[in-house]
Amino acid sequence: MKFENLDILKLDRRTFLKVAAAMGASAFLGTYKADIVRAIAEADRNIVWLHGSECTGCSISFLNAEHPDVIQAVTKLNVMIQYHETIMAQQGLFVDGAAVKDAALNANYALEHFLDSGKPFILVVEGCVPQGPEGTGDYCKIAGKPFLDEVKHAAEKALITVAIGTCAAYGGIPATPPNPTDAAGLQFLKTTKGGVLGAGYKSKAGLPVINIPGCPAHPDWVLLTLAAAILEKVPADFLDKYQRPKPFFPPAYTIHENCPRRGFYDRGELDTEYAGGKCLWKLGCRAPVTHSDCPLRLWNDGHNMCTQAGAPCIGCVEPMFPDGTLAEEIEKIPTLVGVDINTIAKVAVGAAAIGVGAHAVRRIAMKEE
Ligand code: SF4
Ligand code: SF4
Known part of the structure; x- marks a missing residue:
C-alpha cells in the first residue's frame, strides 16, 4: 500500500493512526518528518517522562529502537524531553541534605518549575504507582516526594497522559497479589477501572489515559502513539475497553x-x-x-x-x-x-x-x- 502522497496533517484522527500503524515507526516518521516537525514547532510540544515502580525495561526497549533510533525519532518529532530519569544528564544537587533550589542544578526542581510554567506537555508514565503504606505513597519516593503525589500533580496539568508498559497501564508485576505496596496503574488495577487517577480522569485534551502495555512495550507502539498524541490525532473511540490503541491491540483478533x-x-x-x-x-x-x-x-x-x-x-x-x-x-x-x-x-x-x-x-x- 502506498501512503507517500497523503497529507498526513489533513487526515482525520481515525485514519491517521491506521496509516501510522500500517507503515511502522521508521517509514512513518521518515515519510512525514517535515510535516510533523512543522506541526510540533507551531504547537511547542514537550514530553515529561516519569518512572515509578518498575524495571526500566520499557525505556530500554524504547532506547533500543533501531529504525528510527530514539535520537532520530526525537529529532524527527522535534520534541523537547524535559525530564526522563534514565537519559537526563543532571540528577540533582543536595547541600546539607536539602535539595538545591536551582533549576540548572536540580532536575526535580526544574521539573516542578516546568510543570508550573503552563506550557503544554505530553505526560509519559513508566512503572506502576505504589499507594502504600495506608495511602501515603511513601513506598516510592523521588527526591523525597511520594511518586503518587508527583503523578497526580503532573497528570492534572498534562495535555495528554500516556502509560507505557503493563505496570503503568494496569499495575503489572508489582500489583500482582499479594501486592504488598498497594500498587496500581494510572487508570486501572488489572481489569478494574479506577487506578490512582480515578475512572473519570481526563487530560486537558479530554482524553483518558492512553495505555501502551507490554512487558516491555514495543518501541513502534510507543513512538507511533507519541507521534499521534503530539499531533493531537488520538480520538477517544480509538481506544479499546482497556484504553489501548486498537491499531496495535486489535479487539477483533488475537x-x-x-x-x-x-x-x-x-x-x-x-x-x-x-x-x-x-x-x-x-x-x-x-x-x-x-x-x-x-x-x-x-x-x-x-x-x-x-x-x-x-x-x-x-x-x-x-x-x-x-x-x-x-x-x-x-x-x-x-x-x-x-x-x-x-x-x-x-x-x-x-x-x-x-x-x-x-x-x-x-x-x-x-x-x-
Ligand atoms: S507475543 Fe505475547 S508475550 Fe510476546 S511480546 Fe507479544 S504479547 Fe508479549
Ligand atoms: S498456534 Fe500455537 S504457538 Fe501459535 S499462538 Fe496459537 S497456541 Fe500459540
Missing part, C-alpha cells in the same frame, strides 16, 4: 490468528516439551487470548517474536498479566469459529490419519462441539 506456528495448531500438532518446533499451546501459550500485532510487526527491528522463537506468548499486553497461571495450559480457548482447541486437537489427530485438511478439521470440530 496473536494466535497470525502466529507462524498456526499451521501446527490447525493440524493438532501440539508440543509437550520445549524446542519441539510445533504449536506451543500445551506449554501455556496465551496468544489465543492476547490482543496485539506482535506476529505482524515483529520485535528486535522486525526479526522475531515470542512464539516464532519457541517461547509461548505470556500475554504481557493483557491487563491481568501476570495472573499466576503462566505456563499452564489454557483450558478453553475462544477461536474465530468458536471451537474449543481440545475438540480441534482431538478431531485433527483422527483426521490426520485419514488425510483430511485443516479446513475440514475445523468443520468437523464445529459439528462435534
Whole structure:
C-alpha cells in the first residue's frame, strides 16, 4: 500500500493512526518528518517522562529502537524531553541534605518549575504507582516526594497522559497479589477501572489515559502513539475497553490468528516439551487470548517474536498479566469459529490419519462441539 502522497496533517484522527500503524515507526516518521516537525514547532510540544515502580525495561526497549533510533525519532518529532530519569544528564544537587533550589542544578526542581510554567506537555508514565503504606505513597519516593503525589500533580496539568508498559497501564508485576505496596496503574488495577487517577480522569485534551502495555512495550507502539498524541490525532473511540490503541491491540483478533506456528495448531500438532518446533499451546501459550500485532510487526527491528522463537506468548499486553497461571495450559480457548482447541486437537489427530485438511478439521470440530 502506498501512503507517500497523503497529507498526513489533513487526515482525520481515525485514519491517521491506521496509516501510522500500517507503515511502522521508521517509514512513518521518515515519510512525514517535515510535516510533523512543522506541526510540533507551531504547537511547542514537550514530553515529561516519569518512572515509578518498575524495571526500566520499557525505556530500554524504547532506547533500543533501531529504525528510527530514539535520537532520530526525537529529532524527527522535534520534541523537547524535559525530564526522563534514565537519559537526563543532571540528577540533582543536595547541600546539607536539602535539595538545591536551582533549576540548572536540580532536575526535580526544574521539573516542578516546568510543570508550573503552563506550557503544554505530553505526560509519559513508566512503572506502576505504589499507594502504600495506608495511602501515603511513601513506598516510592523521588527526591523525597511520594511518586503518587508527583503523578497526580503532573497528570492534572498534562495535555495528554500516556502509560507505557503493563505496570503503568494496569499495575503489572508489582500489583500482582499479594501486592504488598498497594500498587496500581494510572487508570486501572488489572481489569478494574479506577487506578490512582480515578475512572473519570481526563487530560486537558479530554482524553483518558492512553495505555501502551507490554512487558516491555514495543518501541513502534510507543513512538507511533507519541507521534499521534503530539499531533493531537488520538480520538477517544480509538481506544479499546482497556484504553489501548486498537491499531496495535486489535479487539477483533488475537496473536494466535497470525502466529507462524498456526499451521501446527490447525493440524493438532501440539508440543509437550520445549524446542519441539510445533504449536506451543500445551506449554501455556496465551496468544489465543492476547490482543496485539506482535506476529505482524515483529520485535528486535522486525526479526522475531515470542512464539516464532519457541517461547509461548505470556500475554504481557493483557491487563491481568501476570495472573499466576503462566505456563499452564489454557483450558478453553475462544477461536474465530468458536471451537474449543481440545475438540480441534482431538478431531485433527483422527483426521490426520485419514488425510483430511485443516479446513475440514475445523468443520468437523464445529459439528462435534
Ligand atoms: S497456541 Fe500459540 S504457538 Fe500455537 S498456534 Fe496459537 S499462538 Fe501459535
Ligand atoms: S507475543 Fe505475547 S508475550 Fe510476546 S511480546 Fe507479544 S504479547 Fe508479549
